[in-house]
Amino acid sequence: MTEKKIGYVELQWECPNCGTINPGQIKVCQGCGAPQPEDVEFTQASRQELIKDEEKLKKAKAGADIHCAYCGTRNPAGAERCSQCKADLSEGHQRKAGRVVGAYRGGLAQKIQCPHCGTENLETANRCSQCGGSLAEHPALSSTAPQSAAKTSTKRGRSVLGILGLILLIGCFGIYFIFLRTNTTTGTVTDASWERMVVLEQLVPVKYQDWYDQIPQGAQIQSCTSEERDQVETPVEGSQEICGTPYNRDTGSGFAEVVQDCVYIVYDDYCTYSVLEWDEVDVITLSGDGFSPQWPNPNLPNDQRLGEGEETYQIFFSAGSEDYVFTTSNYDLFLKAQPGTEWQLEINSIGGVQSINP
Template sequence: MARRRTLGYIENEWTCPNCNSRNKGSVRTCENCGAPQPENVKFELPSEQKFVEDDAGLREAKAGADIHCGFCGTRNPATATTCSQCGADLKEGKAREAGQVLTAPPPPPKVIKCSNCGAENPGSQSTCSQCGAALPKAQAPVPAAAPPPPAGAARPAAKKTNWLLVGGILAAFAICCVAGLFLFLFPSQSLEATVTDVHWQTVVPVQEIRPVNYTDERGSPPSDAYNVSCHDESREVCEQKTIDRGNGYSEVVEECHTETETYCSYTVDEWTTIQTYTLEGNDLQPLYDTPSLTSDQRIGDTSAEFTVVFSTEDGIKTYTPGSVTEFQQFRVGSSWTLRLNPLGGILSVEP
């Protein structure tokens, strides 16, 4: 079950659609132009978020969502019964939306200029430190336009994208990719070769059922396990959210829940390789050992490796056939043509 606790309350802000001034969340009419906050203008988190400390602010933050008058639209506190603007009964009003999770705004600009007195203020402020006027909402900085050239001066040509250079870079990249494919996948030279030696090795594993111990495996043990011992490991996962209360404030909450995983140690009887029998030779007739088995034993998955040694004018080359049928073609003394990549690796062998 999730656990939730309140860490504190933050005063939001809203932007007046009439004059673009920022206002504190508790202010219900714009401090710059006097226009009331419309119902559709949402609250936002300020750039600097601090917990409310004073008792009056905390009482207001903990109250319910504000109510917009059904007659004049004025925003009123949740505790009001009549509209502060027109005196109408707020039973006909509409509560502001609440419960939305708010996200932090982008970093503010370093300086905001007051439109009233021209004073420069830190970007995080909402009111002018010089005259007290509400500061406008920060806009993304626009690059300054280049000054016009002096009269009579030659106008520089507009900078154009060097498509020839871009095309050259893309072409070079494509050539490198194709060259890499040719380097490893396509033969670049042929070499006459003679088989001087062959070698094979076969492996036969003998298995029997043995107890195998597993320790601290995640999840439930198999149904045929025994000596089972399980334990739970729990950890608390927490997430902070900032939730709009619809009254100019947000509640910062921490929601935590416990995640539990089961780990088990157990024993399972499994087919286990207890011995391997290896044979090898230098002819074209690979053999597999035939060990004697008891009633509780079996042969596991057998394997084989084949190697052919060629003598060429460039020295010794080795090749690994993919099957016994291919391997048995390479009689000692027979001649073959090797197809090589530029690095000298054998890509194919032809009679």
């Protein structure tokens, strides 16, 4: 993503000694005079305003502050000696920068009540205009009563599972005895029948959708619409800039840089087109009795052809007083089952022929 810079805002910090909220650039607490500690964390006000003052902007862009290794005083970036003890700052510790503080919130500030005297103040104020008290929010710790876990009984669930298991077991036995368990008998081939089907295909227009530059030659374009095709990090001709929510990034100097991540959406023509392709339009069936099957062979125009075919054969057997029918798609097996030949038939419990063997 492309990072778009919007400006700078001033952050704030809370004095750990007295709780006073101080502007980010202030290095000594305005409430008790304590120096800003090295490990202090800058926060943002509930409402921020972009800095327009040139002097403040210069400080905001200077970089992260340096804490003196000897007295802990906070010094601006670029300083060579401590403003408090004059020590060399080459051994100092520069504040970390780059942390995302939060989403940027501009616009008009709302009014809040002072927690000490009830006076209304702008939410951007750090101290009450009436009593001078801190306007920092200190949310009360919410107490949550432990909830007793509901006891759930598993006895009913176990009985239901047991019943379902029993039904499944009975069903498996039923399938075995009806379909899988077979008896062997000898049958003699008495007759046969056959059916062969062939798919009839024809050149017909088939619709597709794709980007304009991907449409094959000879296709018939029907309609096109402009749609998002890609997202790029740098602007290109005809692209649309889409940016996320602006956010504040700590510069380490009591200020934050307001930035937002942007991408550029590239639009292109997405089209519906048609091409001529072979497609199924009908099924031609030919059937008959006996042992001489034939495939359908119709006279076809140039824009039609025969596609894939399917074949089904029925062989009739006589076994004493019983007659049986075996259905197969195996042409070689069908040819072997000539009239008068004897076969071993595997018969299931409902009289169906499962398999045959010569």
